[in-house]
Amino acid sequence: MIKLVVTDLDGTFLNSQGSFDMQWFKEVHEEMKHKGVTFVACTGKQCERVEKLFGEHGEGVWILGDSAARIKKDGQVVREFSMERTLALQAIEKIRSFDPQMTIIVCASDAAYVHSSIPDEMYDVVKSSYEQVIKTDSFAGISTSFIKITVFDPQGRCTALRKHVEQTMEGQIYIVDSEPRWLDITALHTHKGETVKTLQKMLGVTPHETMSFGDGENDVELMGIARYSFAMSNACENTKRAAQFITKSNDENGVLVTIRAMMDLQD
Incomplete structure (x- = not known):
């Protein structure tokens, strides 16, 4: 049954x-x-x-x-299931070291956050999956709990990005490239x-x-x-x-x- x-x-x-x-x-x-x-x-x-x-x-x-x-x-x-704040910020810096222009979406307990410099066409992509979106000048300034970090890459490099992040953070977070353009990071075992x-x-x-x-x-x-x-x-x-x-x-x-x-x- x-x-x-x-x-x-x-x-x-x-x-x-x-x-x-x-x-x-x-x-x-x-x-x-x-x-x-x-x-x-x-x-x-x-x-x-x-x-x-x-x-x-x-x-x-x-x-x-x-x-x-x-x-x-x-x-x-x-x-x-929130992420440890220091690990979340470390992951964001690791993503930026791969490509500082990556579209990063930080999902917190109150909303999804994107950097204020996000291009309009990328913001439209974010809005297709996130109802509550806030622009910020600094992810470190988010006061609520970090739930998830998502990356959208129209160039389809998320497998390479995953491997780049795993070089220093494997075993500390859960990371998956669900498809070439999308990558998700959550707390370990989440x-x-x-x-x-x-x-x-x-x-x-x-x-x-x-x-x-x-x-x-x-x-x-x-x-x-x-x-x-x-x-x-x-x-x-x-x-x-x-x-x-x-x-x-x-x-x-x-x-x-x-x-x-x-x-x-x-x-």
């Missing part, structure tokens, strides 16, 4: 236009709630951005946002897999009662916390190898198709 469904958003639940079939989701989610199945959005996006994305259809949805460093439900923060395990304990749900969906490098751990793990047909090879099953692509509504089939089997 499936009790928990966990899905990544970009490239998985969301189509190539960054949206989803709201009416179909509403119907499927109502059926899930009726049968006692919990829906979880697990994503690099800011929790508040996810809340806006689901809008009126988000009631009862658990959000593991900011690369699973925050847990929210129905507008309330349930847990946060990633989608571990945060889902925390939620499973909170809800009293086992991996055998869990279904998960993903497509990117940062979804590999997500495949390990569910007996019924699905990689999208458009997923990267590492995620496909880690998954138990392959389902339709994000542009074919693979997540909703699979959930609906599962719900039919649980009648």
Whole structure:
């Protein structure tokens, strides 16, 4: 019996236009709630951005946002996994030593912060994933807790950047290049897999009662916390190898198709 469904958003639940079939989701989610199945959005996006994305259809949805460093439900923060401040600032300096023009997004407990010198086109990219964004002249001046550091590089050098940061910080932080243009840094052992395990304990749900969906490098751990793990047909090879099953692509509504089939089997 499936009790928990966990899905990544970009490239998985969301189509190539960054949206989803709201009416179909509403119907499927109502059926899930009726049968006692919990829906979880697990994503690099800011929790508040996810809340806006689901809008009126988000009631009862658990959000593991900011690369699973925050847990929210129905507008309330349930847990946060913050970074040690000195390590966060050290990581930022290491990124700048690779390329001082890198677009750095510092996710804090109150908002996402970008440097005030950010070009307009990069700011628009940030706003596509972060609802609350503040410009600052100094990341060191942020007074609230550091949750996550994200880098966007349109040149696609994030694998090289990861290796550069790991030269001095490996074993002190969790770092993943989810795709060539995006890199995420969180506290050590803070990633989608571990945060889902925390939620499973909170809800009293086992991996055998869990279904998960993903497509990117940062979804590999997500495949390990569910007996019924699905990689999208458009997923990267590492995620496909880690998954138990392959389902339709994000542009074919693979997540909703699979959930609906599962719900039919649980009648």
